[in-house]
Amino acid sequence: MSLQTDKRDFSERTLDGLGDSFMRNAVGSAQDSLKTRRLSAATTLGDWEQWRNVGQLIRQHTLQNLDYYLEQLADNVEKQGGHVYFAATKEEASSYIRDVVVRKQATKVVKSKSMVTEEIELNRVLIEAGCELIETDLGEYILQMDDWDPPSHIVAPALHKDRRQIQRVFSEKLGYTGDETPENLAGFARTVLRQKFLEAEVGITGCNFAIANLGAINLVTNEGNGDLTAAIPKTHIAVMGMERIVPTLEEMEVLDNLLCRSAVGQKLTSYITVMGPSAAGETDGPEEFHLVVVDNGRSDILGSEFNEALQCIRCGACLNVCPIYRHIGGHAYGSIYPGPIGAVITPLLGGYDDYKELPFASSLCGACTDVCPVKIPLHEQLIMHRQNIVQQRRTGAGDRLQMKAASRLLSSPALFGRSLRFAHSASRLMSKRGRIVRGPALIHGWIHARDLKQPVKQQDSFRAWMEKRKGGAEQ
Amino acid sequence: MKVSIFSTCLVDLMTPDVGIAMVEVLERLGCEIDFPASQVCCGQPTYNSGYLKDSKLAMQNMMLAFEHSDYVVGPSGSCIAMFHEYPKIFKGDPQWELKAVALKEKSYEFTQFIVKVLGVTDVGASLEGTATYHRSCHMTRLLGEKETPYQLLEQVKGLQLEPLKNSDNCCGFGGTFSVKMPEISEQMVDEKCGCIKDTGADILISADMGCLLNIGGRLSRKGEPVRIMHIAEVLNQHQSVVSRGGSRT
Ligand code: SF4
Numbered sequence: 001m002s003l004q005t006d007k008r009d010f011s012e013r014t015l016d017g018l019g020d021s022f023m024r025n026a027v028g029s030a031q032d033s034l035k036t037r038r039l040s041a042a043t044t045l046g047d048w049e050q051w052r053n054v055g056q057l058i059r060q061h062t063l064q065n066l067d068y069y070l071e072q073l074a075d076n077v078e079k080q081g082g083h084v085y086f087a088a089t090k091e092e093a094s095s096y097i098r099d100v101v102v103r104k105q106a107t108k109v110v111k112s113k114s115m116v117t118e119e120i121e122l123n124r125v126l127i128e129a130g131c132e133l134i135e136t137d138l139g140e141y142i143l144q145m146d147d148w149d150p151p152s153h154i155v156a157p158a159l160h161k162d163r164r165q166i167q168r169v170f171s172e173k174l175g176y177t178g179d180e181t182p183e184n185l186a187g188f189a190r191t192v193l194r195q196k197f198l199e200a201e202v203g204i205t206g207c208n209f210a211i212a213n214l215g216a217i218n219l220v221t222n223e224g225n226g227d228l229t230a231a232i233p234k235t236h237i238a239v240m241g242m243e244r245i246v247p248t249l250e251e252m253e254v255l256d257n258l259l260c261r262s263a264v265g266q267k268l269t270s271y272i273t274v275m276g277p278s279a280a281g282e283t284d285g286p287e288e289f290h291l292v293v294v295d296n297g298r299s300d301i302l303g304s305e306f307n308e309a310l311q312c313i314r315c316g317a318c319l320n321v322c323p324i325y326r327h328i329g330g331h332a333y334g335s336i337y338p339g340p341i342g343a344v345i346t347p348l349l350g351g352y353d354d355y356k357e358l359p360f361a362s363s364l365c366g367a368c369t370d371v372c373p374v375k376i377p378l379h380e381q382l383i384m385h386r387q388n389i390v391q392q393r394r395t396g397a398g399d400r401l402q403m404k405a406a407s408r409l410l411s412s413p414a415l416f417g418r419s420l421r422f423a424h425s426a427s428r429l430m431s432k433r434g435r436i437v438r439g440p441a442l443i444h445g446w447i448h449a450r451d452l453k454q455p456v457k458q459q460d461s462f463r464a465w466m467e468k469r470k471g472g473a474e475q
Numbered sequence: 476m477k478v479s480i481f482s483t484c485l486v487d488l489m490t491p492d493v494g495i496a497m498v499e500v501l502e503r504l505g506c507e508i509d510f511p512a513s514q515v516c517c518g519q520p521t522y523n524s525g526y527l528k529d530s531k532l533a534m535q536n537m538m539l540a541f542e543h544s545d546y547v548v549g550p551s552g553s554c555i556a557m558f559h560e561y562p563k564i565f566k567g568d569p570q571w572e573l574k575a576v577a578l579k580e581k582s583y584e585f586t587q588f589i590v591k592v593l594g595v596t597d598v599g600a601s602l603e604g605t606a607t608y609h610r611s612c613h614m615t616r617l618l619g620e621k622e623t624p625y626q627l628l629e630q631v632k633g634l635q636l637e638p639l640k641n642s643d644n645c646c647g648f649g650g651t652f653s654v655k656m657p658e659i660s661e662q663m664v665d666e667k668c669g670c671i672k673d674t675g676a677d678i679l680i681s682a683d684m685g686c687l688l689n690i691g692g693r694l695s696r697k698g699e700p701v702r703i704m705h706i707a708e709v710l711n712q713h714q715s716v717v718s719r720g721g722s723r724t
Contacts, residue, residue, distance in 0.1 A: 011658075014656075014658060014659060015658065018658055018659070018662060032641070321643075323644050323645045323647070323663050324659055324663075326644075327659055327662040327663060327666075328659060360652070360655060360656065361656060361659070362649070362652070363612070363645045363647060363648065363649025363652040363653075363660070363663070364523055364612075364613075364649055364650075364652070365612035365613075365616070365645035365649065366612055366613070366616035366617055367612065367616065367643065367644075367645065369616070370616050383522070383523060383525065385525075386523075386524060386525025387525045387526075387527045388525075389525055390524070390525035390526055390527075391525075395525070399524075403521050403524055403526045403529065404526075404529060406520060406521055407518075407521045407526060407529030407530055407532060407533060408529075408532075409515075410484065410515050410516035410518065410520070410521070410533045411515060411516075411518070411529075411532035411533040411535070411536045412515070412536070413512065413513040413514070413515055413536070413540075416484070416515045416516075420487070420488060423488060442651075442654045443654075444654075445653065445654030445655065445657040446653060446654050446657070446692070448657050448661070449657060449660070449661035449664065449665075449692075449693060449696065450664070450688075450689065450692030450693045450695075450696050451691075451692045451693075451695040451696045452688075452692055453489065455488045455489055456488065456489065456491055460491060461487050461488060461491055462482045462486055462487045462491035462493075462494035462495065463482065463487055463510065463512060465491060465494070465495055466480070466482075466494075466498075466510040466512075467512070470510075
């Protein structure tokens, strides 16, 4: 899968999402329960705002000194016998990984959940190279079994499915005969996957944070599949976006605390591991360790007006509170990164040609900005995108005209006063019993779902009332 | 205390009663009111749509309109929050940055002004009924004002307040969002209407006219008999009419 998950246009995808009442129920109730869980987990930390400030500082500091920390990381990984590869593009990243896999003559590869491997289309590349590739995260495994259905959430990729659908996928594709209880479904998947872990020659994981001074990576999972993927096969390849780095374990601890609470409303998830190349003489762990650091457009974002987007720790909290995501679901974004952060970074990574609608798919309610554990001003970044899109004249001519006219009207007292005079009589032509029933595009969008009263007569406007009083007082 | 009213274009054009109620409440609380007539709109609709250059004209007009005011008070958390964005927007602009900061520092949303500047929570209002309160996103999150409307409403005699489920969720207005993405907006406002109906309240109160027009328009389309009131209208309900001048009765 690449960044783009669906080539249809945004409005088509949206209607699809809106029409999927099943998905909407699943997303809505997940949001409702995650919200309360997140809040109660956050309070256990004490002053959550203070933690967010520290989280933001850590991320900003690391980004400002990214060169330094990446170099330190690479040095330390190599000192321990690991290999580091800096990939400028997604093609470079996935072909490096393919080459390692081919060199190892691996036919079976296990993989733990990682958004950046989606971004670099790793699955496709490896399957084309003739590998059997198994996703080991339960959610990802379900999607793989369901003919590679795209993920719809960055933390819970199969959020749009319920157990009945999962049971159907398992029984159709894997001959599962059990019931639809989560325990039995997970137990069944575990048995299948256990065998795969033992057979695979290469394990590929993402990386929540790389720890520069240790030359190690940090994995945070709830199922422990990441640890098995990294530890059992003889070769471990970890893939990271180049910004996912912390100076030391101390900063990692802060960010893991923020991450787990924000993502799933738990104090910490079940498995938090720090690992890297195995030291000489160690009997467990892989024999070979590769770290692939993926740029793929990130250095263009670095230092730009969108720099803060790189602070993201991919917790998914902004998705969990987003009212738009709630109703259209993850697939409507057409990107592996949905929700508010997706609407910010997808156009940066994939360009406005394909994604110019995403920044407008927000009511700018600010819920995302409010919840983000590292304080990315998400809704402001959406406005910045809109400004760019307008500046590049990518909005329709109709929109431009309406907005220009509106801004002239709304900045000139004289014009506004005059239009007050006409608004009522003009709207009379469009009204029935005091309610507007037709009008130009903007009005049409509104009255499609809602009633709209006519504007008042000029002499009844608030400013006329104020004028009258003033006049009265002066007499 | 001298207070300049910022009526907002929506109140001016669509719901003048809200502006009038605001003036009457503030006057009862001892404020001296004026209305700089050159004000129009805070620039939010075009700014949020990405038309930065054009929207700056509206913003500059507002900075000049209120240049000589001591306090600027408006019946909309959202529009006041927009004022609070001006310093960021005009940062580094020698001609306008200071004016932007000055406007930010003296502007208050209506309930915020009463509680935080006037130090009053009981304005002597009374209204019989069951109500629920819709908190607007821009007021709570962008302006950062969560408490003052509740503090005032709790003191209204006879009024019973019912909590609103998922009160943090946006009602789907979002200015031009509601007309540019009508299908999504419709689902959002529908869910909000459902939550309002579940409270059993007969009155829906908010401190933002945009949200109220949106939710009210949808409730009316669905034939739900919920009465829409801006908080200024609620606070202006009082038995002993002591309004100084200007009452419309
Ligand atoms: S933008 Fe913030 S809230 Fe959203 S995923 Fe990234 S870190 Fe989490």
